[in-house]
Amino acid sequence: MEREEIKRRVREWWSYEVSAKTEEEKAQGKAMYKQLSGELTLEERKLAGQFLREFLRERARERK
Numbered sequence: 001m002e003r004e005e006i007k008r009r010v011r012e013w014w015s016y017e018v019s020a021k022t023e024e025e026k027a028q029g030k031a032m033y034k035q036l037s038g039e040l041t042l043e044e045r046k047l048a049g050q051f052l053r054e055f056l057r058e059r060a061r062e063r064k
Contacts, residue, residue: 001039001040001044003047006040006044006047006048006051007051009036009048010036010048010051010052010055011051011055012032013029013032013033013036014052014055016028016029016032017029017032017033018059036048
């Protein structure tokens with residue numbers, strides 16, 4: 001999978017995950033994560049982890 005596609009999909013999943021309120025939405029977020037991680041190679045999962053950490057840092061800066 002292309003780098004930008006991984007970044008887009010991780011951001012899409014993370015945005016959904018942090019906005020999930022109901023148990024159904026949380027379950028959908030877990031399903032999205034499971035599907036995404038199942039489609040990625042080990043190297044792509046490492047890259048996805050880097051993107052997620054980047055998004056977490058952005059969110060922390062926004063809260064300051």
